[in-house]
Amino acid sequence: MKRIFLIVLDSVGIGEMPDAGTYGDEGSNTLAAAASSAAFSMPNLQKIGLFNIDGVSCRPAAEHPTGAFARMTEVSKGKDTTIGHWEIAGINSQKPLPTYPNGFPQELLQEFSRKTGRGVLCNKPYSGTEVIRDYGQEHERTGALIVYTSADSVFQVAAHEDVVPVDELYRDCEIARKMLVGEHNVGRVIARPFVGKYPDYTRTTRRHDFSVLPPAVTMLDQLSEAGNDVIAVGKINDIFAGRGITEFTRTTGNDDGLAKTIELTERDFHGLCFVNLVDFDMLYGHRNDVEGYAKGLTAVDKAVPALLEHLEEDDLLMFTADHGCDPSTPSTDHSREYTPWVIAGPGVKAGANLGTLPTFADIGATILDAFGVPSKVTGTSRLSSIVR
Incomplete structure (x- = not known):
């Protein structure tokens, strides 16, 4: 593999996990909430396989999806940005980070x-x-x-x-x-x-x-140590406290993040481009703005053709999320949800349904496998199920 573009749609969960009740998140489904708006339109990701994922029924599944797809389960104890991104990168966090419902001492x-x-x-x-x-x-x-x-x-x-x-x-x-x-x-x-x-x-x-430093080795550490580029777009550099990242660029929002990612698809490098699109969480989920959320997803979908245009045979484009933040529930907090994993590219097995996977960390393990780096992270590589 030469280049992988991993885009985190911050907070775009796809339905409550079995333990959602423990977190007070019964009934949460961020994607379905956004899909209830007339402003929602995602034909490009629909074609790749977003609505073919287990349990996703807010739009019709593609009859002949062009990409691979899976439903991801969070195994870590938490539902926040840091824990979610760490798990994507290969860390199973069984000790929750401290919270302060009554304020700080x-x-x-x-x-x-x-x-x-x-x-x-x-x-x-x-x-x-x-x-x-x-x-x-x-x-x-x-x-x-x-x-x-x-x-x-x-x-x-x-x-x-x-x-x-x-x-x-x-x-x-x-x-x-x-x-x-x-x-x-x-x-x-x-x-x-x-x-x-x-x-x-x-x-x-x-x-x-x-951010606090990750408590264990991540796929970013391993990729950069092996000589690969690790380019962070948006708040990825902040989330990992800069560790394992060889280059970063900040963004002013989703539109800027998408524009910078499209520019990077036109650039020659070898390694991972790791992107966070924060507006879904910061502007829409936490403010219970269903229409804004729907418009944001529609804008991402419109950018998909441009993201795919410059992909070469050995490149992959991936979309996932780090948690949910259902804008239609009374809560304005994150929600404990499954997340999507949608993979596109010239070498992807069309219609490969990986089912429901046990941890976000399978993404990190798969990316390491794609670059021939022996994995030291939790998670199982799914590369053979994804590429031809």
Whole structure:
């Protein structure tokens, strides 16, 4: 194999997993929710085999799918971005990352305030758009940082760019990242800059994630150590704290991520291009925006022909997801769902249905096998079932 393009449709789950009730996610089905909108149209991924996957019935299956496809089961304990991406890359996380439904310990925040020289506001689980509306004026008046969390393992810091310059906000988040170790080893510290005047504050695209290092070897480590290119697009570099990545580019959203990925299909390299399209989660899932979600998926589908155009015989294009975030349920949190794995390319076995696979890590093991790298990650390679 020469090039593999792995695109994570962030939060595009395809139906509740058997243990969804444990997570309060009974009935969640992100793809079906988006498909309920008149704005939803995915004929290109339909042709490849998206709606031929086990349990996916929100659109008719293709009679003669051109690609290979599977339903992926998350074996790790969690339903967040970090855990999901780590599992795709070959890590089975049986110890959940810490969450803070009642906010962070006061002694931790006191130390954070001492080191940053700024006070702290909020300290609760909160919607990212609502927290700046509810605390933005006080933040502007006092200069205190807005610290909040969610159902995920995150320590989020919001600040107005005119009050706290973005570089200073990043330094504050680096301080938090160094503090959050041991029992408080959260998955991500996230800088959330915003602009505007009350009540019309808006978050900017200069978000930055400071992630905990993966606890074990990943397919990215193995690929790069073997001399392959590992090109990260979007927040992939942040999720893996830069480890195992040879080149990265940030994006301002899905459209920018797709455009940069299409550019990379026209470029000669040898290895993996690993992409995250974050808008589904950040803009639509967490805001219960069914129509926005549907339009976002439609836009991705329209980009499929351009993504396929420059694929060579030894190239693969893969789509998957890291968890669900059903925009039609009362919850605004992630949901415990199966995810899709759809594979296209000139050498793919048309109509290969891999069924329901036991772990996201099969993706990482398959990619390592495709590049002839002996796998040290969990998961089983499915390469022989996918390519001719």
